Amino acid sequence: MDLGLLAPEISLAATAVAVILLDLFVERKGALAIVSVIGLMVSAAFTIAMFGDPAQVSFNGTLAVDSFALFFKLLFLGIAALVILASVDYVSKFERFQGEYHALILLSALGMLLMATATELITIYVSLELASISLYILAGFLKDPKSTESSIKYLLLGATASAVLLYGMALVFGSTGTTQLGEITQQVQALGAQGVADNPALVLGIILLIAGFGFKIAAVPFQMWVPDVYEGAPTPIVAYLSVGSKAAGFAVILRVFSSAFGLPDWLSLDWGMVFAVLAAIGMTVGNVSALPQTNIKRMFGYSSIAQAGYLMVGLAAMGVASAGETIGQSTILFFLLSYSLANLGAFIAIIAITNKIDSDLIEDFSGLFKRSPLLTLGLTLCLISLIGMPPAAGFMAKFYIFGGAAQNGLLWLVIIAVLNSVVSAFYYLRVVKVMWLGEPASVEKVPSSGALRVALTITCLGVLFVGILPGFAMKAAELAAKMFGI
Amino acid sequence: MLADFGFVGLFIIVAIAFSALLIILPVVFRYLKIVPYNPNPIKNATFECGMETIGRTWVQFNFRYYFYALIFLALDVLAVFLYPWAVELRQLGTSGFLGALVFIIVIVVGYLYAWQKKVLEWK
Numbered sequence: 001m002d003l004g005l006l007a008p009e010i011s012l013a014a015t016a017v018a019v020i021l022l023d024l025f026v027e028r029k030g031a032l033a034i035v036s037v038i039g040l041m042v043s044a045a046f047t048i049a050m051f052g053d054p055a056q057v058s059f060n061g062t063l064a065v066d067s068f069a070l071f072f073k074l075l076f077l078g079i080a081a082l083v084i085l086a087s088v089d090y091v092s093k094f095e096r097f098q099g100e101y102h103a104l105i106l107l108s109a110l111g112m113l114l115m116a117t118a119t120e121l122i123t124i125y126v127s128l129e130l131a132s133i134s135l136y137i138l139a140g141f142l143k144d145p146k147s148t149e150s151s152i153k154y155l156l157l158g159a160t161a162s163a164v165l166l167y168g169m170a171l172v173f174g175s176t177g178t179t180q181l182g183e184i185t186q187q188v189q190a191l192g193a194q195g196v197a198d199n200p201a202l203v204l205g206i207i208l209l210i211a212g213f214g215f216k217i218a219a220v221p222f223q224m225w226v227p228d229v230y231e232g233a234p235t236p237i238v239a240y241l242s243v244g245s246k247a248a249g250f251a252v253i254l255r256v257f258s259s260a261f262g263l264p265d266w267l268s269l270d271w272g273m274v275f276a277v278l279a280a281i282g283m284t285v286g287n288v289s290a291l292p293q294t295n296i297k298r299m300f301g302y303s304s305i306a307q308a309g310y311l312m313v314g315l316a317a318m319g320v321a322s323a324g325e326t327i328g329q330s331t332i333l334f335f336l337l338s339y340s341l342a343n344l345g346a347f348i349a350i351i352a353i354t355n356k357i358d359s360d361l362i363e364d365f366s367g368l369f370k371r372s373p374l375l376t377l378g379l380t381l382c383l384i385s386l387i388g389m390p391p392a393a394g395f396m397a398k399f400y401i402f403g404g405a406a407q408n409g410l411l412w413l414v415i416i417a418v419l420n421s422v423v424s425a426f427y428y429l430r431v432v433k434v435m436w437l438g439e440p441a442s443v444e445k446v447p448s449s450g451a452l453r454v455a456l457t458i459t460c461l462g463v464l465f466v467g468i469l470p471g472f473a474m475k476a477a478e479l480a481a482k483m484f485g486i
Numbered sequence: 487m488l489a490d491f492g493f494v495g496l497f498i499i500v501a502i503a504f505s506a507l508l509i510i511l512p513v514v515f516r517y518l519k520i521v522p523y524n525p526n527p528i529k530n531a532t533f534e535c536g537m538e539t540i541g542r543t544w545v546q547f548n549f550r551y552y553f554y555a556l557i558f559l560a561l562d563v564l565a566v567f568l569y570p571w572a573v574e575l576r577q578l579g580t581s582g583f584l585g586a587l588v589f590i591i592v593i594v595v596g597y598l599y600a601w602q603k604k605v606l607e608w609k
Contacts, residue, residue, distance in 0.1 A: 017595050024602040201491065 005058050005065045007046040008073055009113050015039025016106040023099020033084055033091070033451070036102045040081045040109070047073045061180050062120040071333060071480035072116035072251045079244045079340055080109035085455035086348040087236035089355055089448065094141075101141060105240065108134035112248040119259070121169045121179040124252055128165075128216070131248055132158050135241060139233040150232025157225045158215065165212025171205030172260075181260040193266055206261060210274060213256075216249030219312060220282040223305045227289075230301035235354060238297055239347030242304045243340045250311060250336060254329055257315070263323055272319015275312045276413050283309030283420040290427045295360045296350060299427060303386065304343070306424060310401060311335055313417055317405040327404040329481035334474055335401045338393030338466050342385035345459030349379035352448040352456075357441075362431055367440030375446060376435050378460045383428045385463045388421050393466035400474070553605045557597065564593045 003010065018039070019032055026032075047070055055066035084105060091098050111131025118124045136158060140151025173179050176187035188196065196202060215222040230238050262268055286306030293299035311332055318328025352375055357364050369376045385392030398421065402414045448456075466473045515521040532538065571578070571586050600606060 017592065020595060020599055024599060 002058050008043040012043045012110045016103045019103045029098045032102045036084050037081050040077050044077045062123045063117050064119040067480045069117040073113050076112040082455045083240045085451040088451040104134040104138050115248045116251040119181050138237045141234050146232035150229040154229045161212050161215030164208050168205045168208025171201045175202035184260040213253045217246050218305050218308045219278050220285050227298045227301040231298045235351045243343050247336050268319045272316050276316035279309045279312035280416045287420050287423045296362050297360050313405045314401045317408045320408045326481040330478040331401040331404040333477035335397040338397040341459050341462040342382045346382035348456045349375050356446040365434050366438030368435040370440045372446035378456045380432050387425045387428045391467045393463045396470040
């Protein structure tokens with residue numbers, strides 16, 4: 001047992017407790033955001049300090065500190081910090097509960113950190129619940145009917161998904177006699193092809209695991225909650241949900257499926273094809289449903305379903321690829337990085353704009369270029385990245401992830417994905433067109449705080465940096481994928 | 487493997503059949519005139535003894551009780567963990583002591599939170 005390995009998580013938990021206490025005794029609530037961001041930076045510093053150390057498993061094999069976990073930890077910490085910076089304007093409108101808001105974001109980030117590092121089914125479940133329960137509360141933070149509805153929908157469907165996930169874990173445990181991912185793979189290999197075919201409980205367990213994790217990443221057919229929750233929840237929380245929760249879900253899926261069920265090849269081929277089919281349906285459903293949307297948050301809900309579909313192309317490639325190859329893993333990590341930057345950037349701009357115009361309708365974004373050129377420019381860049389056009393990061397991400405799939409013989413899936421990208425350009429560019437060419441309803445400027453501008457600048461520069469010089473990020477992703485699985 | 491699950495399946499079938507039987511039996515007995523049917527006001531009363539309700543029974547309870555229940559629960563769980571810890575404290579050593587201390591601190595922060603948010607004041 002080595003507590004030093006848990007330094008990022010412990011410091012983050014301490015920050016959350018400190019924020020709760022600070023909220024009780026300090027009148028100036030602006031300090032809360034500062035303390036939260038400092039806590040996240042301290043945690044990130046611990047994480048960076050661990051880079052390069054040999055991978056270690058501790059706490060009786062429940063937690064692994066490898067470069068995969070460290071990559072995701074940095075990603076989650078960055079996401080949480082950007083969300084807190086972006087919500088400074090938004091939170092200042094709250095009369096009460098500002099401390100709870102920041103503490104819950106930190107606790108949710110703590111859950112995500114643990115999800116990335118857990119290598120045992122029960123630990124995975126507990127950390128997943130820590131991340132989710134905080135998000136259920138945050139989704140209902142506005143306390144108006146829409147926000148409450150979104151929170152309750154998210155809670156009920158999330159609880160159902162958790163039950164399905166637990167049932168899957170129970171079946172896998174029943175068939176293999178262990179909850180450690182490393183031991184599960186040994187047991188599955190010992191069973192052999194015939195043994196697994198004779199064991200429907202194990203197969204059902206794997207399918208239920210896909211269903212439970214599929215809810216977290218908004219994969220079709222578990223996507224029903226997405227548009228309603230996105231529409232009703234506070235905008236910064238939607239940004240957090242669409243990026244953090246999804247990335248955490250992918251972290252767990254990558255870990256579980258590549259270390260517990262990654263070997264032997266015939267098994268990974270099977271679940272690889274399941275992910276391929278889910279990816280194809282997910283992309284199509286997400287993009288086609290996004291076309292007629294008039295509410296921008298709802299549109300982003302469907303767009304995030306489609307993006308989950310693109311990401312699952314990487315999961316399919318990971319399943320189909322032969323053992324030892326990590327092209328699926330590394331392209332997913334790269335895609336998650338660029339998607340996080342672009343989606344967060346888009347939401348940060350939307351937070352500032354909707355704060356001023358007090359409407360989520362796309363038509364009300366009309367003529368924003370004349371009112372606030374820089375915000376419009378940032379939002380446009382992020383939308384271009386989400387379409388996947390150069391020079392933004394999304395282009396390289398799609399290029400890598402589709403290339404990896406094509407190399408592994410999934411050409412049909414790549415063709416569907418590229419066609420879907422063309423469809424998606426239509427609704428993303430419609431927002432751009434309204435902003436640049438429409439007539440403004442008023443000439444008032446859109447105000448934004450310094451913190452929000454910093455967050456938007458970071459994401460936009462990140463999108464450009466990853467898009468123009470992808471080598472550095474790709475190398476980090478490859479390194480994180482290689483160290484995978486102990 | 488399948489045979490083991492077969493017992494579970496058998497158990498489920500028996501459970502469903504038993505529950506269905508319990509629901510159907512009174513109806514069948516009524517039809518067969520085994521159970522007599524002659525109601526009267528006293529027999530139909532809600533309670534055998536005690537007061538009849540006045541007005542609607544769907545009243546709102548005071549919501550504030552749930553704060554007390556929550557705080558009680560937190561301290562209750564703390565107490566449950568502290569008993570075995572206190573008994574074995576000598577064997578657990580410093581790390582055991584510090585572990586429980588962290589746990590207590592977290593609970594105390596929750597208690598402070600409730601206190602400062604005026605949950606403990608009955609208004």
